Amino acid sequence: MSLSIRPTYVGSAVIFMVSIVIMFLSIYLTKKGTVKPKIRKLPGMDALDEAIGRATEMGRPVHYTVGLGGVGDSQVIAGLSICQYVAKKCAEYGVRFLFTFADPSVEPVARDLIKSSYTMAGKPDEYKPENVIWLSNRQFAYATGAMGLILREKVAANLLLGYFAAESLILAEAGFRAGAIQIAGTTNSYQIPFFIATCDYTLISEELITAGAYVAGTPEQVGTIFGQDIMRLIGLILTIIGLLFWAAGNRWFYDVLNI
Amino acid sequence: MSIVIRRYIPWILAVILTFFMALDTLVLEKNINAYAEAIRKAQAIIGTHAVIISITLFTRIHGRRVIKDPKRIESWILLICLWIPLIWGLGRYAFYGVKPTVEPSIQQVFSAIVSPGDSTIYSILVFFIASAAYRAFRARSMEAAILLIAGSICMLGNAPVGELIWSGFVPLKDWINNVWVRAEARVIIISGLLATLALYVRILLGYERGWMGRGE
Amino acid sequence: MSVDLTTIVNLTAAGITLMLLSYLYKENRFFRIAEHAYMGAAAAYTTLISIDTAWTYLYDYVSKGHWWWWLTIPIGLLYIFFFTRKYFYLYRYPTAIVMGIGMGTIVSRYIKTQFLEQIRATIYESTTTQYLLPKPLDGILISIGVLTALFYFYFTMEFKGPLNTIAKIGRYTLIAGFGGSFGLTVMARISLFIGRVRFLYFTHPGPYICVVAAIMLIASITLDYMKKSK
Amino acid sequence: MESKKPMTIWEKLENMDVRYIYLLMWVAISLPILRPIGIPLGRYSIETLGLYNFIDKLPPGSIVVFIDDQSPAAAAECHPAEIAIFQHCVNKGLKVLFYASRAEAVPFIESTLQKVLGASKDHPDYGKKYVNLGFIPQYEVGLAALAANMFYTVKDAYGNDIKTLPFFQNLPTGTAKDWAIVIYYGASSVDWVVRQITDVYGTKTGGGVAAVLSSRIYPYFPDKVVGFTNGLKGAAEYEILVKRPGDAAAGMDAQSLGHLVIVIFIILGNLGYFISKRRRM
Numbered sequence: 003m004s005l006s007i008r009p010t011y012v013g014s015a016v017i018f019m020v021s022i023v024i025m026f027l028s029i030y031l032t033k034k035g036t037v038k039p040k041i042r043k044l045p046g047m048d049a050l051d052e053a054i055g056r057a058t059e060m061g062r063p064v065h066y067t068v069g070l071g072g073v074g075d076s077q078v079i080a081g082l083s084i085c086q087y088v089a090k091k092c093a094e095y096g097v098r099f100l101f102t103f104a105d106p107s108v109e110p111v112a113r114d115l116i117k118s119s120y121t122m123a124g125k126p127d128e129y130k131p132e133n134v135i136w137l138s139n140r141q142f143a144y145a146t147g148a149m150g151l152i153l154r155e156k157v158a159a160n161l162l163l164g165y166f167a168a169e170s171l172i173l174a175e176a177g178f179r180a181g182a183i184q185i186a187g188t189t190n191s192y193q194i195p196f197f198i199a200t201c202d203y204t205l206i207s208e209e210l211i212t213a214g215a216y217v218a219g220t221p222e223q224v225g226t227i228f229g230q231d232i233m234r235l236i237g238l239i240l241t242i243i244g245l246l247f248w249a250a251g252n253r254w255f256y257d258v259l260n261i
Numbered sequence: 262m263s264i265v266i267r268r269y270i271p272w273i274l275a276v277i278l279t280f281f282m283a284l285d286t287l288v289l290e291k292n293i294n295a296y297a298e299a300i301r302k303a304q305a306i307i308g309t310h311a312v313i314i315s316i317t318l319f320t321r322i323h324g325r326r327v328i329k330d331p332k333r334i335e336s337w338i339l340l341i342c343l344w345i346p347l348i349w350g351l352g353r354y355a356f357y358g359v360k361p362t363v364e365p366s367i368q369q370v371f372s373a374i375v376s377p378g379d380s381t382i383y384s385i386l387v388f389f390i391a392s393a394a395y396r397a398f399r400a401r402s403m404e405a406a407i408l409l410i411a412g413s414i415c416m417l418g419n420a421p422v423g424e425l426i427w428s429g430f431v432p433l434k435d436w437i438n439n440v441w442v443r444a445e446a447r448v449i450i451i452s453g454l455l456a457t458l459a460l461y462v463r464i465l466l467g468y469e470r471g472w473m474g475r476g477e
Numbered sequence: 478m479s480v481d482l483t484t485i486v487n488l489t490a491a492g493i494t495l496m497l498l499s500y501l502y503k504e505n506r507f508f509r510i511a512e513h514a515y516m517g518a519a520a521a522y523t524t525l526i527s528i529d530t531a532w533t534y535l536y537d538y539v540s541k542g543h544w545w546w547w548l549t550i551p552i553g554l555l556y557i558f559f560f561t562r563k564y565f566y567l568y569r570y571p572t573a574i575v576m577g578i579g580m581g582t583i584v585s586r587y588i589k590t591q592f593l594e595q596i597r598a599t600i601y602e603s604t605t606t607q608y609l610l611p612k613p614l615d616g617i618l619i620s621i622g623v624l625t626a627l628f629y630f631y632f633t634m635e636f637k638g639p640l641n642t643i644a645k646i647g648r649y650t651l652i653a654g655f656g657g658s659f660g661l662t663v664m665a666r667i668s669l670f671i672g673r674v675r676f677l678y679f680t681h682p683g684p685y686i687c688v689v690a691a692i693m694l695i696a697s698i699t700l701d702y703m704k705k706s707k
Numbered sequence: 708m709e710s711k712k713p714m715t716i717w718e719k720l721e722n723m724d725v726r727y728i729y730l731l732m733w734v735a736i737s738l739p740i741l742r743p744i745g746i747p748l749g750r751y752s753i754e755t756l757g758l759y760n761f762i763d764k765l766p767p768g769s770i771v772v773f774i775d776d777q778s779p780a781a782a783a784e785c786h787p788a789e790i791a792i793f794q795h796c797v798n799k800g801l802k803v804l805f806y807a808s809r810a811e812a813v814p815f816i817e818s819t820l821q822k823v824l825g826a827s828k829d830h831p832d833y834g835k836k837y838v839n840l841g842f843i844p845q846y847e848v849g850l851a852a853l854a855a856n857m858f859y860t861v862k863d864a865y866g867n868d869i870k871t872l873p874f875f876q877n878l879p880t881g882t883a884k885d886w887a888i889v890i891y892y893g894a895s896s897v898d899w900v901v902r903q904i905t906d907v908y909g910t911k912t913g914g915g916v917a918a919v920l921s922s923r924i925y926p927y928f929p930d931k932v933v934g935f936t937n938g939l940k941g942a943a944e945y946e947i948l949v950k951r952p953g954d955a956a957a958g959m960d961a962q963s964l965g966h967l968v969i970v971i972f973i974i975l976g977n978l979g980y981f982i983s984k985r986r987r988m
Contacts, residue, residue, distance in 0.1 A: 008289045014589040015287045021588075025462040039633035072308070073472055073572055074579020076457040079464065083471035106315035107308055107575055110559045110568040114474025132322050136315040139527075140375070142382035143519030146497065150512045153504040168383060175389040178396075179725070189453035191446040192662070195655035196390075198408070199397030206651070207449045208630045211456035214469060222468045230459040231633050237451060237596065238627060244600040245620055259597050271569040275577035282581025302534045303549050304578040307571050309531040310553030312524050314568075317560070319520070335513040342517030350525040354532075361525035362810045363842075369486055375522050376779045376811070377490035377676075378515035381497045383780045384669035387965070388501055390662065391732050392725040395972040399980050407649055408656040409977075413970060415660025421940070422963035424749040431749075436609035437657040443602070444622030445654020447595050448647075452630045454591040461580055472576055473569050501729045665784070665918040667736060667965040668939040671958045672783025674737055 012261045020236070025229040032225030039228040046185050046203035047213050050084075050161075053183045054091045057158035063098035064088065065157040067148060067173065068112075069188070070141055071165030072105040076211055077189055081164035082108075082115060083214030088161065089116045093123035100155060101134045103164075104144040109136055145169035149176035162186040162201070163210060166193050174200040187213070268473060276465050319343070346370045411437050484682060491683040494673060495690040502694060599623050622650035717986070720979030728972055735968045739960030746963050748943060748956075755944040757934025758913045761888065762792070767800035769887035773819075774850070774900060775805065775812035776893030781917045785892040786815055787955035788915030788942035792890060793823050795949045801887070802874060806840035806860075808849065812893070813842050816864070828865045834872040839864040847899040854883035854904055883908040888933065890914060897924050897932065905931045915942065 007015055031037045057064045066088055068081035085101065092099040101112055113134050120129035137147030149172050152160060160177030162170070163186065170186070170193040177184045178200055186197040187205030197204045205213055212230070215223035240259070247255040278300070285297035320343070323336040350367045353359045361367045394416075398409040417423030418434025463469035496511035538546040552574070558567035603616040610618070629647030636644045677683040714722075762771070773793070777785040796803050805816045816839050820827040827833065841864030843849040852859045857878065863869050878885050889904050891897050894917035905912050911933045914924060918938030928935070936942045939962060942955035 005288060005290045007287055011287050011585075011589060013593050014585055017588050017592065018283065018287070018585050021458050022462070025459065029462075029466070040635065041632050042635060072575065072579070074576045074583075076460050076580075076583075079469065079472055079576075080460060083469060086471060106311035107572065109311060109315050109318070110556065110565075111472055111474055111572060113559075114565070114568075115471060118474055131318070132325070135322070136319055138516045138520045138523070139312065139315070140379070140519035140523045142379045143375075143516045146378065146382050146512050147516050149500065150504065150509060153500075154509075168386065171386055171389045171393060172382065175393065189449065189456075191449035191654075192658060194449065195659040195662075196393060198652075198655050199393045199659060206630075208452040208456040211453070211460050212632060214460075214471065215463065218468075220468070222466070223463065226459040226463050226468075227632050229462070230455050231631055233455050233458065234452075234627060234631065237455070237592065238624060241596050241599055241620075241624060244596060245603055248600045248603060256597060256600050259593050259600075267566045267569070271573035274570065275573040275580070278574060278577030279581040279584070282578055283585040284581075286582065286585040299538075300578060301582065302538075303546070304575055306531045306535050306549040307553040308575045309527050310550075310556050310571065311575075312527065313554075314556055314559055316520070316524065335509045338510055339513035339517040342514045343521050346518060346521040347524060350521070351528070354525075354529070361522075361529050362844075367522065367525065368810075369482070370518055371522055371811075373486040373489040374493055374514055374518040377493045378497065378511075378519060379778075380669065380673055380780045380783075381494045384666070384673045385498065385501070387663075387666040387670040387736070388729040388732055390659075390666050391965075391969045391972065392728045394659070394663075394969050395723070395725070395728055395976050398973045399977055401980070404649070404652050407652045408659075409973070411653045411656030412660040413973060415657045416663050416966050416970060419661060419664045419940075420963045420966035421746050421748050421959055422967055425746065432609055434657075434661075436615070437653065438661060439606065439608050440615050440618050441622065441650060441653040442657040442661070443654075444619050444626065445651050445658070447599060447623055448626040448630075448651065450591045451595050451627060454587050457587065458584070461584055464580070472572065502726065663966060663969065664938060664940070664962060667962050668784045668918070668958065669780060670736055671740065671939070671961050672780075674740055674961075675783075675954065678737070678740065 010260055013259055021229075021233055024232050025226055028229035028232060029222050029225035032228055033221045035221075037228060039224055039231075041216060041224065041227060044205065044209055044213060044216055046187065046205045046209065047084075047216055049183075049185055049203045050088060051091065053159035053161065053185060054088065054095060054097060056183055057092075057097045058095045060158045062158035063100050063155050064092055064159045064161065065100045065102070065148075065152055065155070065177075065182070066161045066163070067102045068108060068164030069162070069166040070104045070144065070169070071108075073107040073111055075165050077163075077165040078105075078108060080211040080214050081187075082111065084163055084217060085112070086115055086119050087217045089119035090123045093120045093125045093128060096125075096128070098130075098155075099133060100151065100157065102137055102144075102148050102151065103135075104137060104139055104141070106136065106139060109134075141167060141169060145172045148173050152176040152180050152182070156180050157182050160184045162188075162197070163205065163213075164188065166190060168193075171196040171200065177201075268470075271473065272467055279461070279465060316343070316347075342370075342374065411441065487680050488682055488686070491677055491680070491686045494677060495686060499690070499694070502697070505697075621646070622654075626650045715983065715986070717979045717982040720975050721983055722979075723972075723976075728968075731968050731972075732965060735964040736961045739964055740957055743952075743957040744960045746960050748940075748947060748959060751944050751948070752937065752941060754928060754934050755936050755941045755948070757929055758792070758890075758936065759795070759934070759945060759948050761911065761913065761933040762795055762799065762801070765799060765801055765887050768802060770802045770804060770885055771796050772883075772886050772889045773803060773805045773816075774889060774891045774893075775807040775815050776809050776846075776891060776895060777812050777815055777917075778809070778894065779811060781894035782815060783958075784917040784939050784942065785894070785915050786818070787939070787953055787958070788936040788945060789815065789819050789892050790822050790953060791942060791945040791949055791951060791955070792913075792915060792936070793819050794951045795945070797823055798949065800836075802836050804838050804840065804857075804874070804886075806853070807842045808844075808846050809893075810842050810844075813864070815892075816841075834867065834874055836874065838869070838872060838874045840869075847903055850900065851903045854908060857881050857885075883910050886910045888913050891916065893917070894920050896920070897927070901927055901931050915945075 066085055068078045071078040089099050117129050120126055137144040153176055157180050160182040162173050166188045184201035185203045186201040187210030189207040212227055215227055244255050285293055323339050326333050326336045350361045353364050398412055400406040400409055415434050415437055418430040423430040493511050496507040500508045555567045555570050558564045603620045606616040608615050625643050625647035629644045677687055807813045817827055824830045840860050869875055883904050888911050890913040891900050892915045897914055901912050904910050913933055914935030916935055921937045936945050939955050939958050943959040946952050946956045
């Protein structure tokens, strides 16, 4: 058995190890109380309550979708963890909660999750299986189903948090025509512009994935956000060092990043 | 005991597989790489089964609607368009070995319904992009003004008519595209990875359990 | 006049196209019919394709005598326990497998392509980029944009004083990029619609259906207008 | 209902019913397609010229391979490019080998042959200069097999044994070394073509790609990818270069009008916003 690191992947291996160590350390320190990170506000997340409140007043449903991705996708996982919060709030206020998705692997997870959110809110009987809707496993068929649903049900809040490709604008425009308050988030850099242009609040890239921890707010979760910021600092420092070397006409550091 | 079967084993399974697959991308070793490749294919096979749940529930929802109100044409149509090609395609595949990609009647369903549906809904975006531009590109604030200016320049630089109006649109568009759009896309990519790393750590340590439902 | 299969296919295709486009006016019965037909057929087609892919993988191994590959089927079938009240949690096993493999494959590969490569590209472009401004300036702008915008996402720090300015520059960089990529996408979308329009206008029997649809649209607008003025 | 003051024209401009925008967009795109206006295209882009000049310099009888990978959605941009480039190859007397790497793209090969030659398998030059291999599955694997052995598919799309076709007689090596250029039509990815053909055999790659792919093809340009038509604009330029103005050139008028309509609406919206804001103050 001969074991060797893939060529040009040494850097990745190092960063992989470093990131795990940093995450552990920051969770440990936060739990112990040595560092007390204060997370900046995410207006999009704070607006969730406002959106659900508005739906309650108007007596119209809330539509939530995690988009195209399967359950292994980080954006979908993030979308699902925010979904817990929203579903529970909707159950408490008695608002109809419509959940749509495209990938079949999301189906059992989402149903389980939403059902238990209703149970936790003390209203297990109000969970309606027909409100969790698989629309199709083909991209634009899913978009068609969603845009029809949004306008038919006249949703009061349109929450698009997950993995979106070209259908982003279709969903957002349908929400606009239904007169809904819209909160969207994705990490796809091609689709963020459309969300920025059409939605009331947009969780840009990182903000979406961190939002789950932001809502939970436990020391462990906040600890990982702190670790994430340390990783960002490492990225910034690496870039600055690289730029300085490069400006001095030295390729060494640039090549080091590719070993 | 039951919580072990319900939660801990799936979680440990996910952790082990994550580390194994991560090892595969980092390391060159014949056996590990071969196993990883096989596992990836096995995952594709296993994942396909989820569609059974979706199709069953889909049929149940629309079946109930039809029973409640037999005049609901759209649910009838959905059930017909779903089940007839599915059964026909599977039957032809199972008994005659004709792949669905070459089975003529499936291809006709594709080009009569699926393909026009795909391209129509994709192309309906042109209307939505126009109305989104009309609503969003308004100089209400500094940010909106930047959005407006960058967007309009790129639009005019892209169409031949922009060059007729002012020849400066094209170099300006190239500049925005290659400097600002590039910087933005790069940051979105890096920041997406940072957050994903943190999320994965949360999952591996079991703080983030959304993917298992909440259950008990 | 003979009606052949191509005409029927084209007729359905044109019908579906126009019925879906009728959404632009308002959500209506025709749209709903086309929507459901499309959703159903798309689900059937995509499912067939994914079954085909899965079977090709499986058959490839099984035909070589690796009988244990049959085990993937019972593992996949664990999903079905979701319908039972008592053992519903068994769906978590295939889910864990799908998720674990997805995460593992992505994480270390993305560290390379989404982190190290991006940093390298930023370093490289800091001197090689030149589009509008004189030589090093465009590259410096990219570097500043990347650094400030990455800083803008900082979660565990309150931006005050000069830090606030840096974050603001980062935010503006992002917005400029978003505006640009919005504007650049318009062209591709118009191209798509041109394809559709050309299909409707120039493929038999598209034009006839267009005329019918136009008449129906005008009738429905008139009806709505009369209702409103009453 | 609360009593409403009648809206001024500026307020109406500020909050127009979006359906008017939809209608005008439709008209602006349809009209030039029914009756092209002929708005000049401006400068040719270097990517299009790169491909055009490369093909223009090839000696007659060189083999060009067309890989069709267009989904129906991408065809609006790729198909006109394919027709124009094929026309160029026909004009220069080059030999063209077609194949589709995705099942949905097969009809576009037939359509290209029909539109340029007026016939496909019945054309006298079919089998001599032009061959359609039909669908070859498994992208990279399929292409690698074809590149290693041009007789890999055994039969062409119409069931002819390819060993009997004059096209395949007297090939120096029977591999991708004999090809002059591979041209990819599609929107998904060009990486695999470069990896299997240019990196292995040194044969250059070209492309007739949808605009969404352009950012991922630029890293290869101009060393490995000699040139490509970028979206509808590139296709229109190629059409003008080979003097066969067609769908893309007509489409560019629609593009111009469409962009213009959007810009006009943006201006109207801003006018409405600023004037009614001033009035409110």
